[in-house]
Amino acid sequence: MKKHLIQYMALVMAIASLGCNKYLEKEPDNRTQLNSPEKVSQLLASAYPAANYMAFAEGSTDNVGDRGAGSADNTAMDPFMFRDVRSNNQDSPEFYWGACYKAIASANIALEAIAKAPDQQRYAAQKGEALVARAYAHFMLATFFSKVYDETTAASDPGIPYVTEVEDVVVKQYERRTVAYVYEQIEKDLLAGLPLIRDDVYTVPAYHFTRKAANAFAARYYLFRKNWDKVIEHTNDMFATTDVAGLLRPWNTEYLTMTRLELFADYTRATRSSNLLLCETASWYFRQYAIGRYAYDATIFRQIGINVPVLSAFGRAQWAFAYQSYGGDNTVYIPKLNEYFVRVSVNAEIGTGYIMAPLFTVEEALFNRAEAMLYKNNTAGAVALLNQYLSTRIYNYNPADPIHRLTESKATTIYGGSPASALLNTVLDLKRAEFIHEGIRWFDILRYNIPVEHTALNGEVYTLEADDKRRVFQIPESATLSGVELNPR
Numbered sequence: 001m002k003k004h005l006i007q008y009m010a011l012v013m014a015i016a017s018l019g020c021n022k023y024l025e026k027e028p029d030n031r032t033q034l035n036s037p038e039k040v041s042q043l044l045a046s047a048y049p050a051a052n053y054m055a056f057a058e059g060s061t062d063n064v065g066d067r068g069a070g071s072a073d074n075t076a077m078d079p080f081m082f083r084d085v086r087s088n089n090q091d092s093p094e095f096y097w098g099a100c101y102k103a104i105a106s107a108n109i110a111l112e113a114i115a116k117a118p119d120q121q122r123y124a125a126q127k128g129e130a131l132v133a134r135a136y137a138h139f140m141l142a143t144f145f146s147k148v149y150d151e152t153t154a155a156s157d158p159g160i161p162y163v164t165e166v167e168d169v170v171v172k173q174y175e176r177r178t179v180a181y182v183y184e185q186i187e188k189d190l191l192a193g194l195p196l197i198r199d200d201v202y203t204v205p206a207y208h209f210t211r212k213a214a215n216a217f218a219a220r221y222y223l224f225r226k227n228w229d230k231v232i233e234h235t236n237d238m239f240a241t242t243d244v245a246g247l248l249r250p251w252n253t254e255y256l257t258m259t260r261l262e263l264f265a266d267y268t269r270a271t272r273s274s275n276l277l278l279c280e281t282a283s284w285y286f287r288q289y290a291i292g293r294y295a296y297d298a299t300i301f302r303q304i305g306i307n308v309p310v311l312s313a314f315g316r317a318q319w320a321f322a323y324q325s326y327g328g329d330n331t332v333y334i335p336k337l338n339e340y341f342v343r344v345s346v347n348a349e350i351g352t353g354y355i356m357a358p359l360f361t362v363e364e365a366l367f368n369r370a371e372a373m374l375y376k377n378n379t380a381g382a383v384a385l386l387n388q389y390l391s392t393r394i395y396n397y398n399p400a401d402p403i404h405r406l407t408e409s410k411a412t413t414i415y416g417g418s419p420a421s422a423l424l425n426t427v428l429d430l431k432r433a434e435f436i437h438e439g440i441r442w443f444d445i446l447r448y449n450i451p452v453e454h455t456a457l458n459g460e461v462y463t464l465e466a467d468d469k470r471r472v473f474q475i476p477e478s479a480t481l482s483g484v485e486l487n488p489r
Contacts, residue, residue, distance in 0.1 A: 037125070043110050050099050053093075053439055054285050055075050055285045055288055059075075059288075062300075063437075063441050064296060064300070066456045067297045070295075071288070071292050071293060080462065082452075088476065100141050107130040108165060110126060111127065114126060114130070126201075135193065138163075138186055142160050151225075183221075186221060193209075212276050218230070220443075238369075261338075267336045275361060280357075282352055283353060283354065283355040284339070286337055289337070307319065310429065311394075314402075320397075321434075339355055358438070363434055367427055371427050383423065390406060431444065
């Protein structure tokens with residue numbers, strides 16, 4: 001295994017802005033004060049990546065087009081053209097890379113403090129959160145900066161550095177190791193931490209890894225591993241109730257009466273049952289998907305945003321979340337993720353934009369469970385679950401109307417093939433429409449090697465084939481200063 005000289009990624013970001021010495025001067029003081037579970041919990045608020053991956057993830061999917069007008073900085077234009085993003089600002093892969101390793105650093109500091117505590121049992125809940133948060137940040141890094149998990153190549157595909165110790169030097173040697181190794185470490189942390197989590201220690205549970213959020217993360221992890229039994233196991237508690245619809249966003253009832261601003265506020269509300277984990281991120285992404293040039297446009301809206309695809313041949317089954325701001329300028333968007341602008345001072349005209357990002361939702365867990373059911377030959381269970389979902393998404397939904405009901409025969413009529421394969425395509429298409437703007441589509445494009453084609457307004461076509469090396473985002477140039485090799489191009 002080749003060894004790489006890698007600067008601890010939390011320090012890489014500090015070098016660019018503050019300098020190493022200043023960064024290193026702060027941490028020892030913080031650690032000496034971590035002498036109670038409450039103080040460790042405060043530190044763990046920073047163990048979640050405070051950066052948004054949606055701009056570069058969504059921008060690389062088949063959910064975006066060329067609107068022909070609007071802002072087009074590199075964080076939007078480069079993903080659309082499948083180029084390495086030429087920016088290290090908010091919403092760039094490099095910014096996200098640094099935020100993940102900063103989050104990992106916080107988790108490691110917390111774990112070190114807990115290990116040194118004379119009464120470690122008092123810190124069990126904090127240890128659980130730290131382990132799961134560390135696993136999550138590494139999982140997201142591996143997802144974007146390494147090849148997707150493939151059991152036939154994972155033992156040789158380069159991974160990302162899995163950091164488990166507090167860094168106390170500017171430069172330290174690490175092994176990048178392999179995707180298989182990284183996934184093993186993720187699973188180790190996840191399974192060790194999940195049983196320790198206690199929801200009652202959180203003031204606002206939706207801002208932390210609760211048991212449900214951690215299980216939703218486990219379901220996503222095992223979906224990438226294709227361990228369908230584990231996906232079902234980790235979603236069992238979320239769908240034990242017969243009232244699955246009551247857990248989902250009320251798109252065809254309560255949301256229909258909301259104004260655009262009210263919908264923005266509710267979509268990332270901490271008390272909304274569908275939001276399992278929310279994270280405040282420094283991001284300008286609202287401006288990109290709402291008024292930018294390369295984003296969800298009228299063409300894609302007509303393809304996936306009006307009618308439910310699997311039911312479109314059987315009558316009019318219209319999406320209730322087709323609540324768009326739609327005009328002649330080709331600008332279409334769903335009010336989901338609003339920007340909170342924080343000025344640098346009271347009278348300043350400059351500041352930082354923030355977005356509250358939903359990292360895990362009940363909806364994603366539902367789709368992951370349905371997909372696993374299909375691979376376990378439980379098509380009836382998957383259909384029942386998807387119909388629960390559609391009952392909250394179809395405009396003027398009527399349970400007695402056969403047009404509004406998904407069946408195996410309807411899926412095979414639309415997609416062809418076996419009922420299981422047709423229903424799998426149904427899951428992927430429903431999921432694509434559900435998570436417009438949120439980057440989740442990119443995960444499915446990776447897992448199923450789906451090619452992507454973007455057509456610019458001038459007719460130029462940009463293509464990302466199934467085996468394209470650009471499906472793996474480039475490791476930041478700043479990391480190469482410490483000897484980390486870039487991904488091949």
